[in-house]
Amino acid sequence: MSGNYDDVRHNLISMLEELDERLTMITQDVRHADEAGEKDFEEQATQNENNEVQDCLGNSARVEIEAIKHAIERIDRGDYAICQTCGEAINPERLKILPYLAQCIKCASLAEKH
Numbered sequence: 001m002s003g004n005y006d007d008v009r010h011n012l013i014s015m016l017e018e019l020d021e022r023l024t025m026i027t028q029d030v031r032h033a034d035e036a037g038e039k040d041f042e043e044q045a046t047q048n049e050n051n052e053v054q055d056c057l058g059n060s061a062r063v064e065i066e067a068i069k070h071a072i073e074r075i076d077r078g079d080y081a082i083c084q085t086c087g088e089a090i091n092p093e094r095l096k097i098l099p100y101l102a103q104c105i106k107c108a109s110l111a112e113k114h
């Protein structure tokens, strides 16, 4: 059954590699900014703002990486495309857009409200 998802698995792995690369780039940027050290106040303020943006990017990349890893695990286990909350099938159209979805639309929208 999991054989059907070979292409998806392939896709997820290249997404993972891409994100990993992006994350490495973000982290290197932050480190570089930290090394820059003494600067006048205005420049420092801009730098801090940049760091915040990069932190935020880094976090969403990390969340995405986790979701993708879990999706690959689910393919290997044979319960990919099944909502992890209620056990219903996840709409394939949604999976085409976001292949690492772990919840059906009902559970996803419920989770958002809480």
Ligand SMILES: [Zn+2]
Residues within 6 Å of the ligand: 083, 084, 085, 086, 087, 088, 103, 104, 105, 106, 107, 108
């Ligand atoms: Zn569900």
